[in-house]
Amino acid sequence: MLAILLVSAFLSGCSVSPTGRNQLTLYSEDTMAQQGSQSFEEMKQQLPISQDTKINRNVQCVAEALLKTAELKPVEWEIVVFDQPDTVNAFALPGRKIGVYTGLLDVAKTDDQLAAVVGHEIGHVLAHHGNERVSTTMITQAGLAILLIGLQTQDMNSPELTAALTGGAQIGIILPFSRAHESEADTIGLLLMARAGFDPKASVVLWQNMSQAGGDGPPQFLSTHPSNESRIEGLESHMDEAMALYREAAHHPQCPAR
Ligand SMILES: [Zn+2]
Incomplete structure (x- = not known):
């Protein structure tokens, strides 16, 4: 029964990402937006919000230029700067939310570099990555449950085997x-970012800054994030296309200084 449910979930939840990758998205846009909004509300309660007018204006301006270019309506988006000098990060959530931590602004030193980060985060939302992640986790767990029940009936179950299978799914699939x-x-x-008139080469400088600021993180094979070096390689492989779009861009955003 569970197996039939899994198969039908796969069939009904298949979609294609903006770069043409097949993906599994089991949840509705509304559900994802609700989840995103709820998480964002919780963060706003827990973290101090930056009251620095200059910083807020600058981040707002960069984010708005990107949203407009993605044909999203900036007025419908909530953009918040969290006062967390030690957190070098930003995020975007379904439900039209963008969060930027002040720690990022020390590493993303220019508007073009900030646009590289915010553009990346908007990219996650445009490609429904949150939906795909929770869908895949759900299916993987259900699949593991079936496997473990099968093993149990064959008297092969052991805590070690369960741990190995679960860990293997984490490293092999997720x-x-x-x-x-x-x-x-x-x-x-x-x-x-290139279409919005931000210099795409700044994305490479940003990841170089990241390396200087925080090293390369955990070994790549165990990390959910690619190394900064492989990110730069990936960005370079699309740079010609990006530079052509940048040259064609109608205007180059002039955002107020931070
Ligand atoms: Zn990311």
């Missing part, structure tokens, strides 16, 4: 998958 999301968001973000 991790490479997150990396596929990262490189896809990099590509979408790169082309989006």
Whole structure:
């Protein structure tokens, strides 16, 4: 019965990402938007929000230029700067939410570099990566449950085997998958920033800054994120296309200084 449910979930939930990758999205846009909005509300309650007018204006301006280019309506989006100097990060959520931590602004030193990060985050939303991630996790867990029930009936079950299977699914299915999301968001973000009139070469400088600021993180094979070096390689492989879009861009955003 569970197996039939899994197969029908696959069939009904198949879609194609902006770069042409087949993906599994089991949840409705509304459900994802609700989840995104709820998480965002919780973050706003828990974290201090930056009251720095200059910083807010600058981040707003960069994000708006990208949203407009993606044919999204900036007025419908909530863009919040969290006052977290030690967090070098940003995110975008279904439900039209963007969060930027002040720590990012030390690493993304120019508007073009900030646009590279925010463009990447918008890329995750445009490609429905959140939906795909929760859908795949759900299916993987259901698949594992079936496997474990099968093993149990054959008297082969052991805590070690369960742990090995669960860990294997994590490393074999979920991790490479997150990396596929990262490189896809990099590509979408790169082309989006270029179309919006931000210099796409700044994306490479940004990841070089990231390396200087925080090293390369955990070993790549165990990390959900590609190394900064492989990110730069991926970005470089789309740079000609991005530079052509940048040259064609109607205008170059002039955002107020931070
Ligand atoms: Zn990402």
